[in-house]
Amino acid sequence: MSIFDKVRNQRNKIILNKEVLSPSYVPPQLIHRTHKEEELAKYFLDLLEEPGKNYSYAIISGPQGVGKTHLALHFYNELKEAFKKEVGKDLLRAHINCYLGYRSLSQILRGITTSMRLGTPTRGISNTEMLEYIFRALDKSDKYLLVILDDFQYALYNDRDIARFFARLDERFSSREQRIHVIIIVNSINTFLAYANDEKLKNWKRKHVYMPPYSQAELFDILRDRRDRAFYPNTVPDEIILEISKWIGVDTGKSLGAHSGSARLAIETLKLSAERAESLGKQQVDTEDLRYAWAELNKQGDLMIVSELVERLNDHELLFLYSLASVLEVTGESYVRIGKVEEEYRMLCETLGIEPRKHTQIYEYARRLSNLGIIRRENPTKGMRGRSTLLSIEFPLTPFKEKLIQVLRRRNYEL
Known part of the structure; x- marks a missing residue:
């Protein structure tokens, strides 16, 4: 392809890689969250230094859109690499989103078997048998597993005893290697503790990582990074990034209530603005595109x-x-x-x-x-x-x- 063909193909195109703007995209670096990842790492050092000896776990809390899931998934990638390098074994992952229908213990355990590609036994089995089935598979392959229970509050609403099950998971296999380790994600630590009718559960707050809403300056850095990865050069001015950050930052967007400080909302606003500009054949996103996106996403824009x-x-x-x-x-x-x-x-x-x-x-x-x-x-x-x-x-x-x-x-x- 000649340079002229390349220029023609880019004419009136704004979005280069839409995947970077997807909620499921995990960036290679966690901007303004490195210290939170280091905090989380402290709770899993035992798994690296003495694998199988102790049960490692942590709880992440915070409002919507502040990077809780991204933190857990990015941390898993770091932990998996370190585990392979230092221990010489594989660390598997089972990311279970309780909001998406995994709200009972049996549903969560079946979700884990699906993530491990074990298949589910055809005959009906109890939760204890299902857990044993998972453990035997890990023992046989000499692998370990990190379970990420996302939006766990929905499972708690369905079964208040489900937290106790995971809090005492290590006791079920005390004579064997601890191969299953857990990160729980909830919207509020208080929601979790309200169901903590067990002394061991109350200890989880000692391994708690809180994710606060993002400020205007933090959102600006995040959006600028996504802009540089997702769009063609010179199609999204800094002024647009700044305006979105100002609208949504927790220190400047207080009228948004629960959505204030949400990186998810900020990125979605950027994406919709760019999609509108591109659909109209523009070469650059402008403030009118931003207003249309805001009207779509913010109820105050109705x-x-x-x-x-x-x-x-x-x-x-x-x-x-x-x-x-x-x-x-x-x-x-x-x-x-x-x-x-x-x-x-x-x-x-x-x-x-x-x-x-x-x-x-x-x-x-x-x-x-x-x-x-x-x-x-x-x-x-x-x-x-x-x-x-x-x-x-x-x-x-x-x-x-x-x-x-x-x-x-x-x-x-x-x-």
């Missing part, structure tokens, strides 16, 4: 909800909002200064032949619209003077403006 709020605004609030949307549309920026919006508003009022509101009232409109969640308002950056408050709209501008025009025309404004 224009039906916003439409109800818009209907309740007074005339000048609507005109100010229309002016903001117009300035954002013309400039293509994510944020614009309130002074620029005020200028647009005054010109609009002059065109319509009406008296504009005073400067102080404009600031009150911005404050009220921000409190309603219709616009986003940023405080002035240090060193900026005067009318430097920054404003943005987090909804797709075209349908948003169309809604404003509909309401204003019903109120006899000719736009």
Whole structure:
């Protein structure tokens, strides 16, 4: 292929490798989570230094989208490599997602046999027999197994005694090598401890790794890494990465509630933005693509909800909002200064032949619209003077403006 063919093939293409944006993708490096992986490694040193002697286990907790599963899977890859190098034996993996139907002990054990490609005995057998079946297979092949029980809270809701089974797994084979080791992933350590009706279970909190939500700066680094792996060069500007990070970072995106600080939500926002830009034949993702993605993913982006709020605004609030949307549309920026919006508003009022509101009232409109969640308002950056408050709209501008025009025309404004 000539360089010209290569350029032609890349024309209006943005996404190079969509797999990198998949929730199942495990990056080669865990950005801002290395210290958590080292913390987890402390609990499995015995497995490397004295394999088979002790039962190794840990629990990982944290809200959605903070990398709990990625941490466990990446850690397994590291542990598997070290185990082969230091012990000279294979460490298998069984990743069981309890949310996906593995909620009883029998379902989990059958999931383990499937992961090990053992097949399931045709006759009905008890859980104890199933566990023995797994152990015999490991003994025979002289291999070890790391079981990752993901979203384990769903199994707990189904059977509160299931945690006790795994807490005392080593006691069932105390006279044999400990070949099965466990990582449990839950949304909250308190959820796990609420079902800890066993003293041994309570000891698990000593081997607990908590995964906090990501900050804006951390999300920026993660998104930039995914951007560099997933997209063609120069198709996703840093400004887009920064804006997503700002919306979702736990220190800046508090309105998102439980989704604040979620890398999963941030990556999905980036993916949908790029897919829209590519479908429209653009060469680069812009802020309008970002707004459309946000409307898809964030319930605050539901224009039906916003439409109800818009209907309740007074005339000048609507005109100010229309002016903001117009300035954002013309400039293509994510944020614009309130002074620029005020200028647009005054010109609009002059065109319509009406008296504009005073400067102080404009600031009150911005404050009220921000409190309603219709616009986003940023405080002035240090060193900026005067009318430097920054404003943005987090909804797709075209349908948003169309809604404003509909309401204003019903109120006899000719736009």
